[in-house]
Amino acid sequence: MQLGLIGLGKMGGNMATRLREKGHDVIGFDYNPEVRDVDSLAELVQRLEAPRIVWLMVPAGEPTAATIRELSGLLEAGDLIIEGGNSHYVDDRKRADELKELGIHYVDAGVSGGVWGRQNGYGIMVGGAPEDIERAKPIFDALTPDSGGGYVHAGGVGAGHFVKMVHNGIEYGMMQAFAEGYELMAASDIVDDVPGTFDSWREGTVVRSWLLDLLVRALEEDPELAGLRGYAQDSGEGRWTVQAAVDHAVPAPVITAALFARFASRQEDSPAMKVIAALRNQFGGHAVTRATEDQA
Template identity: 85%
Template sequence: MTSMQLGLIGLGKMGGNMAARLREKGHEVVGYDRSPDQRDVASLAELVDRLAAPRTVWLMVPAGGPTTNTIAELSELLAPGDLIIEGGNSHYVDDRRHADELSAKGIRYVDAGVSGGVWGRQNGYGIMVGGAAEDVAHAKPIFDALTPDSGGGYVHAGGVGAGHFVKMVHNGIEYGMMQAFAEGYELMAASDVVDDVVGTFDSWREGTVVRSWLLDLLVRALEEDPELKGIRGYAQDSGEGRWTVQAAVDHAVPAPVITAALFARFASRQDDSPAMKVVAALRNQFGGHAVTKSAGDPA
């Protein structure tokens, strides 16, 4: 594997584990984060100075303003031929705007949807890329190092914006799958028929058509807290679910399951429902989004 040098901005739960995996695979990572305890350099200017041209810089910062502001600052520091990879969860429309603005300065742009949560360092990440073929090829050693060792988990989905578009759809599908597991849990728990709800989910992990990593994580969460007493029935939506529903409206594509799952998350903010406890527990398992009961919450 060709060794590369990479600047990585944002060393949180995802970015920090990605940096560790890349280093384990033999790549040089120069990391920057607002937290002094995690970073290798103290500023974006220092990060750019540490990289050899043509530079490759990967962003793992929150979508929206933080990403836009970071790209704007980098655009004044990087040189023609350098490459920015936006690995957060930006809206694909924003990707196209960023790419156009950077192109005027000769700076290349690739968007990369990343899935894998806090388990990505160990298992590898799913990487969904959008951009020009030559720009994607330049960064391919980085993508190869981040994806699973089996060789799967990677797609060059299309031009700029395609990577985040398919990641958006991926997350919309994830909403629907999580909601289905959650409703199944609530139904079995509410019945007077099923004595072993946790064992039932565990049995589905082998030989059934619903076996999946999400199911594995659900069983893990239920083994830790079978009645989910320590988790609030509240599930935040990260933005991609809303964008997926909006894209479905824009393209006149019916998406009733994803839409209903999004609205169920809105409903979770009103009642502490058992189904939403499952969704919250699953998010906690794969992303570290802990939502536990506070002292003032009802039992």
């Protein structure tokens, strides 16, 4: 299939490469002239054959909103926009209604996999009308793991980003549990090999996971995480998950506590937060704040 892809950063650039490796024709646009195939959104639309499919991988909020506004004046009835960033699901519904008046179709896609997605495949969670999902299915199939898993049509417009939001909230809780376990073992006078303990859990235990694999990788690079400052940013989805839990009267104490722990990380250095910072860097390539000599 032919696809326009807007946003060729850490995620979008690797997605474009994986799609091309699977035989799809990807025309990419980015504000970085070194990585783009066309110089403007107008040229991107001109290069695509109608009916077009355009996938957005730009930061949530105003960057996404501005891009969609510009595209709405360039695309034609029958074209399809796939919004693959971490937008709030409430915004998806508003955008879909506005684009529908122009005859432009809209699908929201939550994407998980970080910087490893090109090699391992991505988790893709989509929301939208069944006919729009079916039209883009070859693209979803190319992006997801070769095993055939990692994909769900979660529901109507907004459902893809809603389940991705919940996914990221769960991720907060899992990362926090590993982090607290690390700090507890490191603080004791009982455990001599904390990195080796985590490594041993990768086989045969009920806590084995990709996050655990990444934690072991981080500890191999820096066993005491001395080069990291215990500061962890939150990208918004954790807050939205907690707000959604409040809106639906669903108790979510673990996710809420994990979010608040990230807030606490900005007040003083913390060994547990060093684990969170290390994991975010491992799976997503997120920038980390290095410890100063005094902090180390």
